[in-house]
Amino acid sequence: MRTISQSGRFCAVCGTTEGPYLENLCEKCYKKENPIEFDIQNKINVIICPLCLSIKIQNTVVDTWNKEDGLEDIMREMVERKILEKIHTDIDYHYEFEDNIEESKIMNYGVKEFELRTNITAKPFEEFSEFEKNYHTRIKMVRTSCDLCVRHKAGYFEAILQVRGENRKLTETEQENIEGIVDRIMTRYIDAKMSYIIDPETDVDGFTCKVSTKYLAETIAREIKSATAGKMNVAYELKTKNKEGIDVYQNTYLVRLPEYASGDIIEFENKMWIVKQITERQIKLESFDNHEQKKFDRKRIENRGKKLTESVVEREFLLVSSDGMNVVIMALDNYENFDDDLKRIPLNKQVGENIMGFIYEDRNYYIE
Ligand SMILES: [Zn+2]
Ligand SMILES: [Zn+2]
Structure with a gap:
């Protein structure tokens, strides 16, 4: 009407x-x-790396997705987001997606094609009927190793990490500590791109490994340095030219553990000491004369102390008796008795208890 x-x-x-x-x-x-036209992409390329499960969609790498979620949902979400991103219009519109993406097909190797239909409806003019149109997008999906994984497989690395002792071997505890630090850091970087180490090796000479990136190598080196009061230096070495003809440097990050380690026995200012603690600048020593602890400048000890750890002979003793000033000590290797000064015995030792120590130049020393 x-x-x-x-x-x-x-x-x-x-x-x-x-x-x-x-x-x-x-x-x-x-x-x-x-x-009225909506600009809907008619083709979208997706590359999934089966090794690191990174996803590259239209040349943009998406690697921050939750790997527990199904790949089907993730793919769908990413493709849909990509399509919506490209629509530039002032018109209010409504969309619906339908696709035939299937998890089981995604998991197969090779090239897979899926189709996604985008249904757009809009009513831009009050007077006229609704706009409705279906758009089709072809999704081409390839499962293939990404560049980074190819590099990884090829043994690519940018840096070498070395941990050494300053004029000494590493103790077993130190070796374990360093491995622990490296393990902890690598757990932190488990999902990060290009973060891996190759050929890790630990022995008395130290720890060595190849590290994927300089950044990671420096991170590990710094943590080891601060945990051990060590020193770090970096050697830059021109290695090769990359594809673009730019020089690529392979860095070596070297952490040197302090010359003295906790538990070392040293002679300093004609007295015998045991090393209790080392920091960047100081060294805490305990005297064998009276078991008092004292801090010294680290450089001073390093320059003038004499390390005797390797020269002493371990010995176990028994505290036989004490009169409050003097004690009788028995060496457990030959049952010989010695008189000694109570001050030289570790604090809180009771008569009848064993004492660990050593003998050096015919004199007994008591550690604990
Ligand atoms: Zn990959
Ligand atoms: Zn007309």
């Missing part, structure tokens, strides 16, 4: 008297002059 307001009107282009009209045009002519 015609309304009063529409009576006598006609389309300025085709002349129809069938309304409704907008700007003097019928619906058909108006839409022809003001076409």
Whole structure:
């Protein structure tokens, strides 16, 4: 039924008297002059790396997805997001997706194709009927190793990490500590790109490994340095030219553990001491004369102390008796008795207890 307001009107282009009209045009002519189109991508390429499970979509790498989620949902979400990203319009629209992406097919190697249908509806003009259109997008999915994994497989590395002792071998505890530090850091970087170590080796001479990136090598080196009061230096070595012809340097990060380790026995200022603790600048020693602890400048000890750890002979003793000033000590290797000064015995030792120590230049020393 015609309304009063529409009576006598006609389309300025085709002349129809069938309304409704907008700007003097019928619906058909108006839409022809003001076409609505949505820019929906008709092709999307996805590359999934089966090794690190990184996903590259239209050349953008997406690697921060939760690997516990199913790949099917992730793929769907990423493709849909990609399509929506590309739609630039002021029109209010409604969309619905439908696809045939299937987890079981994604998991197969090789090239897979899926199709995604985007249904768009919009009602931009109050006067006219709704806009509705289906768009089709071909999704081409390839499972292939990403560049980074290819490099990894090829044994690519940018740095070498070395941990050594300053003029000495590493103790077993130190070797374990260093391995522990490296393990902890690698757990932290388990999901990070390009973060791996190759050929780790620990022995009395130290720890060595190849590290994928300089950044990671420096991170590990710094943590070892601060945990051990060691010193770090970096050697830059020109290695090769990369594909672009730019020089690539392979760095060596060397951490040197302090010359003295906790438990070392040293002679300093004509007295015998045991090393209790080392920091970047100081060294804490305990005297064998009275078991008092004292801090010294680390450099001073390193320059003037004499390390005797290797020269002493371990010995076990028994505290036989004490009169509050003097004690009788028995060496457990030959049951010989010695008189000694109570001050030289570790604090809180009771008569009848064993004492670990050593003998050096015919004199007994008591550690604990
Ligand atoms: Zn018309
Ligand atoms: Zn990969």
